[in-house]
Amino acid sequence: MPHYADDAVFAKLAVIDNYAIAKDTMCLRVAAPSSMCAAVPGQFFMLRDLRSTDPLIGRAFALYDCDPQSGWLEVAYLVKGKLTRSVSQLGNGDSVGLCGPLGNSFDDRQTEHLIMVAGGIGQTPFLSLTKEACGKQSFGTRQTGYAKRVSLCYGARTKEYLAGIDSFEKSGATVHIATEDGSIGPPQRVTAVLEQLLKSQTDLSQVRVVTCGPEPMMEAVAKIAKTFGVRCQVSLETPMACGIGICFTCVAKVGCESDWDYKRTCVEGPVFESSEVVWH
Template sequence: MSDPNTADCDSNLHASYYADGMQQVETELVENEQIAQSTYRLRVAAPTIAARAVPGQFVMIRLAGVNAPLIGRALAIYDIVNNDQGDPTWVDLVYLQKGAFTTPCSQSPVGTPVSLWGPLGNGFDPRPCDRLIMAVGGIGQTPMLLLGREANGAQAFGRPNGWAKDVELIYGARNEGLLAGVDDFRQAGFDVQLCTDDGSAGQQALVPAILEQRLQEIGDTASVRVVTCGPEIMMEKVAECCQKHHVDCQVSMETPMACGIGICFSCVAKVKQADGNWDYKRTCVEGPIFDAGKIDWS
């Protein structure tokens, strides 16, 4: 039987983004540290997942042996860390402490057993461009570190890399304390622009306004590409801005997921079809990455 992860498996029965190739791992927390206000980064040893993942994919994770919550929580893959031999070994996830999984997880010490399965979802397309702009808000920075590193050629994931000349991050939050991982993005060589609702860091502005300003400054946007993740209203405004300037834009939808593998249909998004109508698509399998112009935001 052919590998369901290969492109020639894109059929009605086995599309490359289906969960056929996921791995389930029983492991434990190697690190679990606070990196911003109510925001934590955990690390687990999961080499079979780390070796398969591409930027934009996610995993489902739950505390092993805990029945509340019973189902896993979908978290974007934030980073993949190699061992001394250069082999992908550890998976980093960043999460906001606010619910039935993330609150006990934030209180769990190193060595706590966890279950995770993935990688899941379709991931971002490695579309060549001169300038990649990552426009994110809230906790939406989490899928962008790997994408930016792939774009500038610093990291490879078994597909083309080094496909952008410049990488920018526009990152917004309510206040300075909620900005998480900023140093990681700067150390990766990205141009980082911050904005906050209260002006405590960067400009006192919203992400779509900063993006509009940048696109006007650039002028010729023919080889600019935008990717976005964060609150839905922010992504909608980013999509409108990109449409106005004729800029290629992909969105990473943060629709809440239950199963993560396309069984329950709880995470559907309205996506426009070629005939102009829309249909429901599962964020966990047909997404979470969609072309911004195909999302019906109503």
């Protein structure tokens, strides 16, 4: 069932804060109306810097955190290209354009152990998911406290890029770190950490995996989940133009090798069952 932008609003929002959380990584907090604070884990917003027409269209950013009572929401971002470089210069008193909430969400059904696997900035959809799954906060009308255990397997190039670990731990997740250069622990990929964690589980039927990050990493995570017979959802980060289902820039192959169709990540995703994604 596509999630068209029926509940989305476009609004000019005041920046409350814009602070560094790791190397080249910032968190933007904006004052947001209740319709935007009703966003649920997995959903995203299209963000524009209203001072410029380059880029003219917004860029997609996952819901990182929000507080509907106080009326703010946050997106966390890697300073990477034109939009994120200019947004990183904003501060209290400035404003941005935000459209959302957009897209579908992660499964909120009961599970014994929810394992989140993040590569780089792919950790952003998982802070709200951790809070929800651990029963620390409710989002929209979804249930909370549906996971007995929540683990975050978090991979980064170096320890300087690891963002928000305290927030994840405070929200109830056990964090397992993998750095490619060995600046924390042995040099290894996050997929190795996931394999170790899955090997140590007594009942794999009660485990659910969710992943977000670079596509080769998500493909590898999907393969590992399949090998262990564990259900896995992926949050795809295909480049997007409109974000609302019109332009077909964001399509991904969904189905099976012999029978797939293009699905729009912005309205039929960004969350898909990994078993249904045709990676090449």
